[in-house]
Amino acid sequence: MSEIDRELQVCDEAVTLAFSVLGKRWNGMIVATLGSGSTSFVALRRAVSGISDSVLSDRLAELALAGLVTRTVDAGPPVTVSYALTPSGESLLPILEQLGSWAVVNLSAPTD
Amino acid sequence: MSEIDRELQVCDEAVTLAFSVLGKRWNGMIVATLGSGSTSFVALRRAVSGISDSVLSDRLAELALAGLVTRTVDAGPPVTVSYALTPSGESLLPILEQLGSWAVVNLSAPTD
Numbered sequence: 001m002s003e004i005d006r007e008l009q010v011c012d013e014a015v016t017l018a019f020s021v022l023g024k025r026w027n028g029m030i031v032a033t034l035g036s037g038s039t040s041f042v043a044l045r046r047a048v049s050g051i052s053d054s055v056l057s058d059r060l061a062e063l064a065l066a067g068l069v070t071r072t073v074d075a076g077p078p079v080t081v082s083y084a085l086t087p088s089g090e091s092l093l094p095i096l097e098q099l100g101s102w103a104v105v106n107l108s109a110p111t112d
Numbered sequence: 113m114s115e116i117d118r119e120l121q122v123c124d125e126a127v128t129l130a131f132s133v134l135g136k137r138w139n140g141m142i143v144a145t146l147g148s149g150s151t152s153f154v155a156l157r158r159a160v161s162g163i164s165d166s167v168l169s170d171r172l173a174e175l176a177l178a179g180l181v182t183r184t185v186d187a188g189p190p191v192t193v194s195y196a197l198t199p200s201g202e203s204l205l206p207i208l209e210q211l212g213s214w215a216v217v218n219l220s221a222p223t224d
Contacts, residue, residue, distance in 0.1 A: 014212030014213065015140050015208050015211065015212045015215070016140075016141055017212070017215040017216065017219050017220070018140070018208075018215035019134070019137070019141065020215075021215075021219060022134075022211070023137055023140065025135055028127050028128075028135065029128055032127045066219060068218070088217075088219075091214060091218060092218070095207065095211055095214055096127050098207050098210070099126075099127065099130040099134070099211075100126030100127045100129070102203060102204060102207055103126050103129040103130035103132075103133075104129065105200075105203075106200040106204070107129050107133060107179075107200075108129070
């Protein structure tokens with residue numbers, strides 16, 4: 001394998017790794033939403049419109065396992081559970097922002 | 113709705129738009145692979161390891177519809193079909209590269 005082929009392969013593997021988490025529906029949206037700060041489950045479900053309780057619950061567990069989100073339980077009373085980004089999650093935000101700007105310019109339906 | 117809420121919503125919609133294309137398995141990989149230049153179907157299938165002929169064919173049609181990929185037929189003989197990025201597709205490459213670098217730092221399995 002040539003040096004260039006190897007570099008390309010490493011680059012592709014990195015992109016594949018990124019999409020192993022972000023390629024799953026809602027995950028990018030959830031991280032983007034948590035970008036505005038620590039949020040309760042209910043507020044998160046309201047912000048990510050269209051997601052069900054069980055799917056949001058699964059996705060939050062996956063994002064926690066991937067080290068992007070933390071879950072904090074406040075014993076209360078009343079008991080409250082909140083979700084927030086880890087530093088890894090935070091570091092994804094500027095890239096998501098660029099991706100959003102790119103999409104608006106390049107994927108919006110043509111108006112003519 | 114407050115000004116900040118509206119801005120957040122617009123941002124989330126942009127991210128959702130981005131993932132309407134990139135959230136689908138293989139699409140990010142295909143764009144990243146085409147980043148190295150115009151490629152035949154067979155070479156593309158070899159580069160995107162694990163994808164089947166029919167799925168690659170579907171994804172290329174979707175990416176063409178989204179305006180990110182062009183399909184060029186050279187009458188030959190022999191007839192050859194090649195795929196390349198449009199300027200919209202090209203403009204995604206630096207963001208995919210950042211996403212890849214982010215993933216390598218933040219998603220790789222811990223070694224300790």
